[in-house]
Amino acid sequence: MSGEFNLIDKYFVNRQPQRKDVHLAAGDDCALVKPPSNVEIAISTDTLVAGTHFLPEANPAWVAHKALSSNISDLAAMGATPAWVSFALTMPEVDEEWLAPFCDSFFELADYFGIQLIGGDTTKGPLSLTLTVQGFVPEGKALRRDGAKVGDWIYVTGNLGDSKAGLEVLLDTENRVRPNAEELEKRHYLSTPRVLAGRALCDLASSAIDISDGVIADLKHILKRSEVGASIDVSLLPLSVELLEYATSIDKAQHYALTSGEEYELCFTVPEENKGSLESALAHAGTKVTCIGQIRPVDYFEIHDNNKPLNWDLSGYDHFKAK
Amino acid sequence: MSGEFNLIDKYFVNRQPQRKDVHLAAGDDCALVKPPSNVEIAISTDTLVAGTHFLPEANPAWVAHKALSSNISDLAAMGATPAWVSFALTMPEVDEEWLAPFCDSFFELADYFGIQLIGGDTTKGPLSLTLTVQGFVPEGKALRRDGAKVGDWIYVTGNLGDSKAGLEVLLDTENRVRPNAEELEKRHYLSTPRVLAGRALCDLASSAIDISDGVIADLKHILKRSEVGASIDVSLLPLSVELLEYATSIDKAQHYALTSGEEYELCFTVPEENKGSLESALAHAGTKVTCIGQIRPVDYFEIHDNNKPLNWDLSGYDHFKAK
Structure with a gap:
């Protein structure tokens, strides 16, 4: 974790209730987490780029919703229960009018699914977002792509x-x-x-x-x-x-x-x-x-x-x- | 996981020895992993943007090394042993002359540290990379930033x-x-x-x-x-x-x-x-x-x-x- 420290603090830290399996979130080199012992961890990463996946002038609250929900959807497709998200944000300059509605929407959806933000990065560059979500699925029970049989x-x-x-x-x-x-x-x-x-x-x-x-x-x-x-x-x-x-x-x-x-x-x-x-x-x-x-x-x-x-x-x- | 399927297959899938704690890597909606029971998982995310963190004309092998080593460094700073990495790559167009040396360097360093690529995303847009690395640290033993005492x-x-x-x-x-x-x-x-x-x-x-x-x-x-x-x-x-x-x-x-x-x-x-x-x-x-x-x-x-x-x-x- 690195980047523009005030930006991280103001918009992304302490916005959510703490999950007990998150032992350390923002403020150090890494987050520290501990999953339950009887699960596999399902992990998915998605990037959304302005101009490719959303229009640069799109409602930032909608962009946040789309970014997080598309990633949660990958967990859903495995039968996994969402737990943690890491979030990397690249933007040309600090734009509070964009960040405030973006974060409100992001954390509203995260709260709804009981997901805690455990870290990330903020960097300068063309607008894009990369999220890595993690969730739990009972060991051996994940929904995979390779199990379809003739007649199903x-x-x-x-x-x-x-x-x-x-x-x-x-x-x-x-x-x-x-x-x-x-x-x-x-x-x-x-x-x-x-x-x-x-x-x-x-x-x-x-x-x-x-x-x-x-x-x-x-x-x-x-x-x-x-x-x-x-x-x-x-x-x-x-x-x-x-x-x-x-x-x-x-x-x-x-x-x-x-x-x-x-x-x-x-x-x-x-x-x-x-x-x-x-x-x-x-x-x-x-x-x-x-x-x-x-x-x-x-x-x-x-x-x-x-x-x-x-x-x-x-x-x-x-x-x-x-x- | 989504994106340009051939690109993922050709450059990123099956490039590495399989770790036993990776139950499913590329090819599904999520990766599935299972850490040992006596550890905490340390997680760090870093983004590198062309023009901000490296010059667009920089040697792609060096860019790969820098991207992965900067993330592994965050694990090192917690005392964690590297295990898994998720990798999101955004590039303006498929550029094989850039990708081939980039991937050779990336997987060489990953192999050296015993890290397996477990997933990611490839998208179209301005050149940037976001990595999320995960590693293990014995429970309660992580090196944190908050333990320094007067006289140390x-x-x-x-x-x-x-x-x-x-x-x-x-x-x-x-x-x-x-x-x-x-x-x-x-x-x-x-x-x-x-x-x-x-x-x-x-x-x-x-x-x-x-x-x-x-x-x-x-x-x-x-x-x-x-x-x-x-x-x-x-x-x-x-x-x-x-x-x-x-x-x-x-x-x-x-x-x-x-x-x-x-x-x-x-x-x-x-x-x-x-x-x-x-x-x-x-x-x-x-x-x-x-x-x-x-x-x-x-x-x-x-x-x-x-x-x-x-x-x-x-x-x-x-x-x-x-x-």
Whole structure:
């Protein structure tokens, strides 16, 4: 830990209740923590760069929410319970009008999930944020990408597509006149990671991933790691009323749903014998889940509309190609 | 974990021997790790930004070394043994000529210290790196900043001042004609973190910090957290022959030594009764240590030359002020 000391003190130290497993947070060369003995630690790192992942003029409270929730979403996808976060902030100059709402939003979300900030760095340079979150998962119970089996059912949480529509709105002002534009833009930034759902899935799902690059692109990571294929029925995709109005046609809305990145919903697979338990478990977690297809043998991949085959181009999102 | 998948696979996955405490590294939403039961985990995060912490045209192998060694140095300053690193890389475009030497150097140093890369992110944007390193320290034994007591002796490892001279050389080509310019520039980038020394100090030192902002600025963090003062004798400062030749006079070399940031030597305090044990313990660790002063009561701070008081201006390094 180093950097601009007053900045760290004023905005980032002592903003949160202390967790008992954090023995030392800010103020030394390292943080000191001690996890429970019966868990594995799940760790994820994400960077958000102004101009690549958010507009430089974006609401700083929304940027904070997006940065932290996208990282928590990686924990949720493993079935892990969030615990600690390290935060590196690079900015061109100290901008208190940006920092104050950013930190209020950051710590509100951190508090909600019981996460303590344990350290970080503040440096001068082009605006970007890197977060490393850590959480606990009972040993051997983590949801991985490599457990899907032929015949398992493919599910997603929540609705799909809103995030992509929101991104369109914020990138092109002409879209602001379209129905629900403001609401969809907000949803792009303000997703809620599916932590409770992830925990509930630990004993039920055979694999899971969070949707950061689009459900098709992310599902393909499961297929690759599990050495299986898939069949997806677009007529089953969960779509919000707002997206349907925005997209003007159902097949356009389905395109959004299949390629919408940064959703931070979960995509997961469930063996036939767990389908019943799934619904009651996810009802307890307060999360809508929808079956959108089924796992098939390796190299088989099909997208259909209620058994009518489709031949849609659905490239995933890739920072080094897409922008 | 997300980002440009081929980039991650080609340069960062399966480059290292697997640690047994890493249950899952790249290829899923999170890494999964499990520390031994009798340790605390020490965690540190540092960001290096091109143009702020290194020149964009700097040797990528040196940048990798500096990035990782500065982070390991924070572990060393707590007496921790390095274990895992998460690495976020932001770059304007995929540049293989930069990445190949960067990764060779990064993994060479990681291997040397037995550190495994457990995850990270690659994103598009202005060149910068953020590392989060984690290491183990026996529970309750960590070297902290808040344990210095009046009468303790103040020590540093290695020599001081070379890093600042090297920085001068690389920032102003006119300095390249001065004695040892090339060697000092190299030392600025290629310090070796004092991991073995830090471990040896766990049972002997009352406080420790690594020198990232200059020994005076960093010592003042110990003084503030420990609520004590200090007296420093500049005639005792360990100076390299190369620095003395470069600086042309001994008091100029002493100025370099007191304000040289990014040294990644340790500054630590030792109670009188441990002075004897210290020398033999550090000899085992192969590290030169030098006593440069003594802890005094709070609010007392003095720099002298063999008891002749000095009134030097020695501001610390601060990214938001200095550049």
